[in-house]
Amino acid sequence: METPRHVRALMTDVDRLAHLRHAKDLMDRAYGEPLDLDAIAREAGYSRFHFVRAFRATYGQTPRDYLSGRRVERARELLRTANLTVTEVCFLVGFSSLGSFSARFKEEVGVSPSRYRDRAVRRGGAPPIPGCFVLMWTQPRAQSGRSHSDARSLSSIESERKGEVT
Amino acid sequence: MIKRLSHAPVWVLDQDSAKEFYTEKLGFEVRTDATMDGLRWLTVGPKDQPDFEIILAKPGPPMVDDEAARSISALVARGQLGAGVMETDDCRRTYEELRKRGVQFLQEPTDRPYAIEAVFRDDSGNWFSLTQRKSGAA
Numbered sequence: 001m002e003t004p005r006h007v008r009a010l011m012t013d014v015d016r017l018a019h020l021r022h023a024k025d026l027m028d029r030a031y032g033e034p035l036d037l038d039a040i041a042r043e044a045g046y047s048r049f050h051f052v053r054a055f056r057a058t059y060g061q062t063p064r065d066y067l068s069g070r071r072v073e074r075a076r077e078l079l080r081t082a083n084l085t086v087t088e089v090c091f092l093v094g095f096s097s098l099g100s101f102s103a104r105f106k107e108e109v110g111v112s113p114s115r116y117r118d119r120a121v122r123r124g125g126a127p128p129i130p131g132c133f134v135l136m137w138t139q140p141r142a143q144s145g146r147s148h149s150d151a152r153s154l155s156s157i158e159s160e161r162k163g164e165v166t
Numbered sequence: 167m168i169k170r171l172s173h174a175p176v177w178v179l180d181q182d183s184a185k186e187f188y189t190e191k192l193g194f195e196v197r198t199d200a201t202m203d204g205l206r207w208l209t210v211g212p213k214d215q216p217d218f219e220i221i222l223a224k225p226g227p228p229m230v231d232d233e234a235a236r237s238i239s240a241l242v243a244r245g246q247l248g249a250g251v252m253e254t255d256d257c258r259r260t261y262e263e264l265r266k267r268g269v270q271f272l273q274e275p276t277d278r279p280y281a282i283e284a285v286f287r288d289d290s291g292n293w294f295s296l297t298q299r300k301s302g303a304a
Contacts, residue, residue, distance in 0.1 A: 013236070013239075013240060013243075014179055014239050014240065014242075014243040015243075017240055017243035017244045018243045018291060020244070021243060021244055021245035021291055024244075024245060025245065025270065025272055025287070028272050028273075029271070029272050029273070058244060059244070081278075081279075130251075130278070130280070130281070130283070130295065130297075131276065131278050131283060132251070132273065132283050132284075132285050132295035132297070133248075133295070135272070135273060135285060136248050136272075136285065136293050137248070
């Protein structure tokens with residue numbers, strides 16, 4: 001019996017989404033490594049160009065914004081909980097320059113990394129929400145307006161690694 | 167007074183594949199696998215916890231209509247649904263065991279004030295925390 005069309009459509013869609021998820025998972029897992037767009041697209045089985053569009057259609061932002069957003073989110077976590085310098089945190093979460101890290105962090109969070117850490121220290125105590133939920137319930141979001149700039153959103157992830165933000 | 171939670175559903179994309187994953191990779195046991203009028207009731211649970219069952223449910227009629235099934239399946243496949251926390255007495259060892267069996271982890275065992283925890287996905291895309299509580303932590 002032939003598979004009904006709507007079921008076929010569903011299977012194709014789910015399969016496609018699962019592939020994109022693998023790329024997202026790679027960024028969530030290996031954000032601390034120097035990931036480039038080709039490697040991320042490969043993880044999803046996509047060409048670089050189609051990957052950026054498909055990822056954006058699914059997750060609402062480009063892979064580049066997602067990855068740098070994830071790095072900032074992980075940096076927040078480390079700044080809240082770990083006894084590390086801002087520079088150590090910067091490199092641990094995968095930024096290659098302190099300037100681009102600070103700029104991106106401030107853009108996303110509104111304060112500098114060191115200011116953010118000072119606040120957390122003053123508040124004291126362990127954060128009340130389990131870390132795994134912080135990781136999985138915070139889909140990094142680019143600030144509104146920033147991800148809609150076409151010139152930026154279609155630019156590759158490598159440009160950030162070259163310190164483009166600074 | 168409510169005494170305990172006995173069943174909780176997890177949406178899966180394919181029940182055969184989920185059954186294999188939860189038993190052969192996670193080491194759970196099958197509690198019920200019965201089909202009635204096209205509706206398959208498939209439940210599994212950890213061997214050490216006989217009073218709790220996860221219902222591995224496939225979104226589709228008659229439970230939800232096709233459109234809802236598509237939406238739920240898409241959310242699962244996108245990896246945005248998290249299904250819960252699983253406890254272990256040795257997070258790092260269980261992590262190694264599961265990883266060898268091919269379970270995909272999003273986070274390696276990480277030391278937290280309250281626990282050591284890792285994050286993995288099931289074969290459909292649902293994420294779980296794998297937690298080893300520290301004594302005294304709530």
